[in-house]
Amino acid sequence: MTVEKTEVLVVGGGQAGIAASEHLGRAGVPHLVLERHRIAERWRSERWDSLVANGPAWHDRFPGLMFDGLHPDAFPGKERVADYFVAYAEKIGAPLRTGVEVLSVRRNEGRAGFTVETSQGRIEALNVIAATGPFQRPVLPAIIPAMPGLTQIHSTAYRNPGALPEGAVLVVGAGSSGAQIADELLASGRRTFLSVGPHGRPPRRYRGRDFVWWLGVLGKWDIPAPQPGTEHVTIAVSGAGGGETVDFRRFAARGMVLLGRTEGWRDGRLSCAGDLAANIAGGDADYLSVLDEADAYIARNGLDFPQEPEARRIGPDPDCLTRPIRALDLAAEGITTVIWATGFALDYGWLKVDAFDDRGKPRHQRGVSSEAGIYFLGLPWQSRRGSSFIWGVWHDARHVAEHIVTRRVYGAYQGHAERRPGES
Known part of the structure; x- marks a missing residue:
């Protein structure tokens, strides 16, 4: 059976996953984004009809795109927000697949990377970004x-x-x-x-x-x-x-x-x-x-x-x-x-790796987890107060992508055979 391989697998096609895709794409890092429903699904089907963003359109957005046809001080409705992320994914050419659920992620034994079981087959990835955000389990x-x-x-x-x-x-x-x-x-x-x-x-x-x-x-x-x-x-x-x-x-x-x-x-x-x-x-x-x-x-x-x-x-x-x-x-x-209206709990039952404390919370530094190759995005207070907001997650995604690029550079180094100084 042929197993699909990618350098980075991003789990989640909401604001965190799309932000990660933009920064990875800019850096030329091959990656794939999987979303089990539609892009930004929670905005569409898990919120009340009249919901609008809590911040004005000029603020609650990614740097690369304005809300088209909306006054900067207006508050976009939930469907407009979801449509915004669809448009942004198209704008950056995000390699995104919808309708694919990630069932489990496990570290490979004796070799680099992770094996990811999905509802549509197996994928192997050197890095995995859990971009499922803070609103996981009511x-x-x-x-x-x-x-x-x-x-x-x-x-x-x-x-x-x-x-x-x-x-x-x-x-x-x-x-x-x-x-x-x-x-x-x-x-x-x-x-x-x-x-x-x-x-x-x-x-x-x-x-x-x-x-x-x-x-x-x-x-x-x-x-x-x-x-x-x-x-x-x-x-x-x-x-x-x-x-x-x-x-x-x-x-x-x-x-x-x-x-x-x-x-x-x-x-x-x-x-x-x-x-x-x-x-x-x-x-x-x-x-x-x-x-x-x-x-x-x-x-x-x-x-x-x-x-x-x-x-x-x-x-x-x-x-x-x-x-x-x-x-x-x-x-x-x-x-x-x-x-x-009592909030949400994190749910990373599908992530079978050593990246959590004894309370089940991610162990990480600005999204870089204690398990090499595993990353988190969209967590409250991930790096600052604004981390779980639309613009905040974009900046956190940049840090995570830069960390992956740095590890990539070190991993690509093969060493040199020439004589070192002082050697005869």
Whole structure:
């Protein structure tokens, strides 16, 4: 049986895989990109209908291509984002195959490289880049037992309010996904409950600039590692409706019921932590700290940016904040759907190599793993705060490609037979 061979196999045809292909192609490194579904499939089929990018079009893109026909400050919808990656793959001539699932990757014994079993046969590669990103396996906590009349889904399965059963909805998780879904449900007329944990809450815009610009000029995208204890703090930011600052107090003023973190299930009720006020205060502090740093930057650089004193106005505490609900009777409140916006776990079960710690997390330095020839792309904080964003993964892919090229040069060296200095 003929076995296909390539120098680099890239697993995943989303933003990470396409970025890797561009840099490998520029360096003249033979490679192949495999995607088990369509290009950028998760943008199309694992997100809700109204989703838009969390950053404006001028920012959330690769350097080599703009969003055609879209205002730079607009927020592209999910289909536009997926189409963008299709166009980019065509632009760079990425050697990409769709509909091919990678089943396993194992190191060869007694010879270089890896054997890769796929749904369409075997491939041998000297290097493998796991470019499957951070959104691999939805986390759906086993807190509320299955019961008649209650639908429980992860945010990846949510599409729109009309697709849910009639009744009130509880959204668990107040990062970008949870906040946006809860806002949409509330606007549709649904009675909506939102469980809010610790979070960051940046301003969408301030003094004429989007928050992505502020994070750039303030050097925050390049922070190399999160502060201790903040590795998993979610960020509540949204490009929906043209981009507005997420404000949980404003949600409550419109009728949303806020809860603390979801803790457990007891006697037919959902128990909630008494941390709602602290979580909201923490988000407010994060928000105001960005305004403070932005003001200092403007003053330091003598910039003539418009004043925006109203941005510092924090609304009054809603009743659900001053008198928090500690136990929620779902049936009594008419809740028929629970949406778990609780993030994702990594899933590298197909990667049968020694590149993981005892918790199953990749061991790597800027994507270069502890297993020679294995690389990772698209991980949160892979090299900096911006690593899991579209533009950030592009820069990480360049580093990974350069590492492969360097190893390639050393591997190609055959030595010289001429006499060395001092030899007779």
